[in-house]
Amino acid sequence: MAAEIQPKALTRKPILLQRVEGSQEVVNMAVIVPKEEGVISVSEDRTVRVWLKRDSGQYWPSIYHAMSSPCSCMSFNPETRRLSIGLDNGTISEFILSEDYNKMTPVKSYQAHQSRVTMILFVLELEWVLSTGQDKQFAWHCSESGQHLGGYRTSAVASGLQFDVETRHVFIGDHSGQVTILKLEQENCTLVTTFRGHTGGVTALCWDPVQRVLFSGSSDHSVIMWDIGGRKGTAIELQGHNDKVQALSYAQHTRQLISCGCDGGIVVWNMDVQRQEHHCRKCGKAVCGKCSSKRSSIPLMGFEFEVRVCDSCHESITDEERAPTATFHDSKHNIVHVHFDATRGWLLTSGTDKVIKLWDMTPVVS
Ligand SMILES: *[C@@H]1O[C@H](CO)[C@@H](O)[C@H](O)[C@H]1NC(C)=O
Ligand SMILES: *[C@@H]1O[C@H](CO)[C@@H](O)[C@H](O)[C@H]1NC(C)=O
Numbered sequence: 457m458a459a460e461i462q463p464k465a466l467t468r469k470p471i472l473l474q475r476v477e478g479s480q481e482v483v484n485m486a487v488i489v490p491k492e493e494g495v496i497s498v499s500e501d502r503t504v505r506v507w508l509k510r511d512s513g514q515y516w517p518s519i520y521h522a523m524s525s526p527c528s529c530m531s532f533n534p535e536t537r538r539l540s541i542g543l544d545n546g547t548i549s550e551f552i553l554s555e556d557y558n559k560m561t562p563v564k565s566y567q568a569h570q571s572r573v574t575m576i577l578f579v580l581e582l583e584w585v586l587s588t589g590q591d592k593q594f595a596w597h598c599s600e601s602g603q604h605l606g607g608y609r610t611s612a613v614a615s616g617l618q619f620d621v622e623t624r625h626v627f628i629g630d631h632s633g634q635v636t637i638l639k640l641e642q643e644n645c646t647l648v649t650t651f652r653g654h655t656g657g658v659t660a661l662c663w664d665p666v667q668r669v670l671f672s673g674s675s676d677h678s679v680i681m682w683d684i685g686g687r688k689g690t691a692i693e694l695q696g697h698n699d700k701v702q703a704l705s706y707a708q709h710t711r712q713l714i715s716c717g718c719d720g721g722i723v724v725w726n727m728d729v730q731r732q733e734h735h736c737r738k739c740g741k742a743v744c745g746k747c748s749s750k751r752s753s754i755p756l757m758g759f760e761f762e763v764r765v766c767d768s769c770h771e772s773i774t775d776e777e778r779a780p781t782a783t784f785h786d787s788k789h790n791i792v793h794v795h796f797d798a799t800r801g802w803l804l805t806s807g808t809d810k811v812i813k814l815w816d817m818t819p820v821v822s
Contacts, residue, residue: 465615468819470722470785470803476507476515478813483806484527488814490534494518495559495804495812498527498541503741518558519558523549531578531585533780538563538599542573542584548587548597566602568595569642575617584640586626588614594628596640600662605643609638609755616661616672629658629672635682653691662704662713667727671713673701679715681727688710692731696782707821714821724820727781783820787813796821 481500488495493509504527506519529542537553538562546569551560569589577586595607598818616629625648628636633656637648656676663670668685677697683690691774699719706713713725789807796803801818 457759468783468817470563470787470820471537471818472813473802473816474509474515474814476814477681477810478517479503479810479812480504481526482792482808482810483812485530485784486804486812487530487532487795488734488800488802488804488805489557490797490799493555495538496530496532496553497625497806497812497816498530499512499810500526500528502526504530504539504551504560505551506560508557509728510757521551521559521560528572529574529576531576533578533580535580535682536765537714537786538576538578539600540576540586542576544572546571546573546589546591548573548576548585549736550585550599552711553706564602566597566604568597568604569593574615575612577617577619577621579621581621582624586617588617588628594626594638606640606645607649608638608645610634612657616658618661618670620663620665622665627663627670629661631657631677632673633657633674633676635661635672637684644786646737651691653693654678655680656700659700659702660704662706664706664708666708669727669758671715673704673706673715673717675700677701677711679704679725681713681731693783694725694731696725696784697721700793703805705794707798707801708819709798714794714796714803718790720787720791720792721791722785722787722803722815723782724785724817731781741762744763785820789813799818 473742479499483497483499483548486495486497498507500521505517506520507515508518510516526544531540539551541549548568549565550563553560555737567590568587571590573589577589585597591609593607596605609632612629612630612632614628618627624640633654636650654676656673656674658672660673670682672680679694681692697717700715703716712729715723727822787805789809791805793806803815803817805813
């Protein structure tokens with residue numbers, strides 16, 4: 457059989473720029489420093505490190521700071537260079553990094569949770585620090601005074617946290633598979649709604665404030681796109697991973713979603729196509745293995761892998777409907793966290809192998 461000639465778009469791949477190694481335990485979160493060739497990381501090995509690229513071409517720590525507890529999460533605000541770190545003992549510690557990223561100065565610490573902080577978000581506009589913890593609490597604090605402003609008990613431990621500054625809506629995704637939307641005021645909050653679509657826990661959330669859609673990644677291997685702005689309750693399932701989805705990022709300028717998971721996959725989804733909601737997987741009729749042995753991918757419904765469809769639908773699925781709307785790449789590590797730097801098109805992936813990888817995504821995110 458003659459080798460198939462692949463369309464050019466399918467052969468484009470992320471380019472591995474750098475491996476950043478040296479952490480003793482998994483790096484739970486890390487960010488690319490804007491305008492610098494640098495990375496800030498927090499690790500289970502209790503360290504906070506700022507890595508800068510040296511003349512040798514390698515990334516070496518310019519800051520190495522050991523905390524007394526494992527660092528579970530972080531939020532970095534580039535404008536103020538404020539670094540908020542969530543710790544395994546429930547404390548949030550804040551630092552200001554110097555302009556040259558060679559020094560970090562402690563600002564304050566406060567006991568935000570009874571146990572491990574799972575997510576943290578600094579909101580500069582409102583001077584709020586939002587956080588979730590293993591104690592099943594969502595809390596928000598004043599970033600200036602450190603004062604506790606309010607809290608809300610979630611149905612399970614949360615591992616997804618996003619905020620819409622304009623409406624002051626906070627999105628919390630938890631291990632029960634539920635997404636909770638709260639409206640925050642200065643000192644109280646009200647429940648807006650909750651929704652469920654996953655059969656596993658929510659592992660990551662990503663909010664697009666322009667299209668007003670929320671993406672949730674789950675241990676059930678899927679990503680769901682929730683149309684929040686449309687208010688019709690539309691939810692579209694994206695199937696492109698063979699294992700747990702662990703991290704999400706959204707490239708607003710190109711309208712591409714990046715999902716990463718335990719399978720090492722980096723999937724880049726084109727969100728500029730109209731996908732449809734589904735049931736039968738195509739026509740909505742119930743189909744079982746006995747009634748149909750036919751399988752097909754239906755990318756316009758979010759299924760990049762083959763799924764079971766009924767016989768008549770199998771006949772009617774067009775080549776156009778089968779054209780992939782996502783590209784698939786292998787990071788060669790089990791990804792726990794990602795960060796996308798839109799200005800340069802760089803992606804950071806952090807894996808269970810304790811390695812941070814930096815990728816040039818411009819061949820695929822454009
Ligand atoms: C948690 O660790 C931090 C930073 O190392 C420390 O300042 C704080 O007192 C600890 N909190 C508790 C409750 O042990
Ligand atoms: C919540 O806070 C807002 C403003 O901070 C206030 O106007 C409102 O009355 C409060 N609602 C409740 C139920 O306390």
